[in-house]
Amino acid sequence: MDQTYIDTAHLLRRAGFGAEPTAIRSAAQNGLSATTDALLHPERIPENLDDDATLARLTSLLPETKNGGTPTQAVKMWWTHRMIASAHPLQEKMTLFWHGHFTSKDGKMAGDLLYRQNQMLRKNALGNFRSLTLAVARDPEMLRYLNGNQNHKAQPNENFARELMELYTCGIGNYTEDDVKAGARAFSGWNLRGEDFTFNSNQHDNDPKTFMGKTGNWNGDDIVDILMALPATARRLCTQLFTYFAYPNPEPAVIDALVQTYFSSGYDIRAIMSQILHSQAFYSDKARLAVIKSPAQYVVGTIRLLGMDKAVELILSDITSANDMAANPAAIPAAGTTAPLAKGRRLGVLASLPLAMREMGQDLLAPPTVKGWDGGENWINTSTLLARINFADVISRSRQMFGSSFPSAIEFMQQHALTPEGWVDYLAETLGPLPITPSTRQTLISYIQSPDLPASTVVNVQFQPVRRKRAGRLKEDGPGGLEGRLRGVIPLLMATPEYQVC
């Protein structure tokens, strides 16, 4: 396997959610630099997704909320699909990054506001950090979440001002309690009217405030400007971005260079990201497999690596089409499908993806605290590791998901004249390429060739058509349960330490 392929796979995993081998090869042909630039410039590639329509349709299929608004669950499903399907993978990855940075959390009936916030984050994902922070400060969901809506002249609410400094910009140790108080006063009157931002001038404190040693009649924009210009803000943001995309504990010199770009570009996120993704550090040994996959990466990545994104697309187009599929069974497109599935069941397949992330410790739109997700080793514990394997197991047996890519593993092997060794190697390449150890490889081969199987290689095994007993689940038949064993290699590979990192 040539180095360019490995480098391209690395880039596509980090600056997105990974891709199938064919897509990696095609990107490798374009070259790393051109591929990186394409990722950095989503505006150059058309996107064919109708977000509002998808969300509305998903909402109509879910139980109605008390206030008739959008269920948060619909937003989670819409976003999960977007991560899988978008032509702008880096923009999606950065939207996820910003969601963990400028956290908000699903309160009661906050679906509509969370959707708007998510689109705002996406729009600014590769834009200017100052503009993004200002948009966050005016974001209705943020005003609700951190009580900006209750920030009045007579009784300033400090919640947003505190988090703005502690978590969003300069970080703890770089401000005082007096700065929090002054900051809160500067944001007083930044409230909501209905579900929209409004500047409530008679609730705004117009007296002079001393913030970070500077005195003036500051408003919220001034506070953001002062915070943007702090070296601590620059360092913190650059470190966070580098850690998220390249590797943890970066060398000070690496961050110094990014901080310089932060200031010289006027807080341009794209410029910082470009520098990270084009850097030698990004392709250094230290960066390889150095990031523990987030649950979103694990779920979305698996679907993309195994080519199941097409199945998701079909499910979504079916459940979001106005025509009820039950009325027109012939229109059901999923490969290998013989009987129509109820719309609710197909909706369930899509719903299970954010649910699986939640089981693994990343509940989209509901980070555990205002700090977001710590990531790294915190993703992995006894429960979440099992949840990953469980997802791997279930998805590899789903007729609608894995079955759409591989209606029959036996048939696939026959077509490609693959031995069990070849099947294991093929999957290890597709899921990474994964650098599994020889002993892991041997375990998987032995698993396929357990004693109850004929010693002959699989290509010589008489092919029997896969029968389906129950809707939704792939049949584990073939000689000695061969079909099931071949598919069983998938969850086993997905359980390896190698697959937990990217």
Place this chain on the structure above:
Amino acid sequence: MSVTRRDFIKKSATTVAVGLAVPPWLAKMVWADSVTSRALTPTGPAGNRSLVVIQLTGGNDGLNTVVPYADAAYHSARPGLAHADSSVLHLSNYVGLSPVMAGMKGLYDQGRLAIVQGVGYPNPNRSHFRSMEIWQTAEPEKMASEGWVGRYLDAIRTGRTSPLTGINIGNEASEAFTNAHAAVPSIQGLANFGVVFPRNPDGDARTAALKQVQLGDTNTPYGHFFQQTAQETYQSADQIAQGIKKYQSTVQYPKTAFGRSMQEVAMLVAANLGTRVYYISTGGFDTHAQQLRRHGQLWQDVSDTLAAFQADVEQMNAGDHVLTLAFSEFGRRVHENANGGTDHGTASEMFLLGKPVKGGLYGSYPSLTDLDHGDLKYSTDFRAVYATVLDRWLGADSEVVLGKRYEDLKFI
């Protein structure tokens, strides 16, 4: 609360069973937040004591739970909802338990139940979400990133924590567990905990291969960490599977979700796995409408379940080791609304149950006429209850865990 999310989870749990299910044998965990460094040491031995925290989600109407039946203001504020004097299970000449709470009345009469009245916190928040977060983090003033149970588990930690030091029952992880170091498993359905590839005809061979690929050699970054975690997973699952075999009981629990879950807590108590805190939620307390019927059903369930649980724990001779605490994120308004319900309010009761408890009424019942915007004024800070439990039961220094010293309520 979170009607949409809860409902959806229920819905998808059934919908999904035939498709891409996440079966219930393991739900989510609560994970770490980095902690600012500070010295945390337990101040005394907690032995094999454990605490069961029961979260009554939705905002329990304290007035119709521990009823001030002798107060004319109660009856006039609630013409449709007030319990009649004669039906209330009298605890004193002022208050009594809701008529459905015979189980808890029995516990009270045995001196097993302490009721702290008028519990709340300054500047009460009436959002379910935020108020629950305040209770879980024990921090009303600002957004905190650690839960109070998590801070406690961190305080008693020595070296790498056992994954079973805290256990969350159900699939709704609680922010109370969030902390720096302890990863707390959520268990939904003990029978299948840790079972991998459960429905696969090839399950055994595949599980054997799974152990080999997880525990075998690897040279990837974090490889050792993944191996160690996998090892702990298998150990925990084995410990639970072996441990719950010790459970034998003649106690009948209510055939409700809460009843079944509390029986699983009892099984874990019997297993004696070194668990310090069990956390369990039961919902439906957001009674904006038709409260009389619904609130009655809820407390019938809770009261009968707690009586069964306590009997079970004592039957297995673990009575001296288990303390149960129940709370809700807020109480409800004094005046009933037009829909036969009550809206979000403030102060309410907390319950402490167990053999170690000094039974009785604690704190003062809030005045029903001296109100703050139509709501009860709290008299006891909930953090004083936490502090008493931490200091007197869990062998921790409450000041370290809660950041401040609170009144010792002496109910243990």
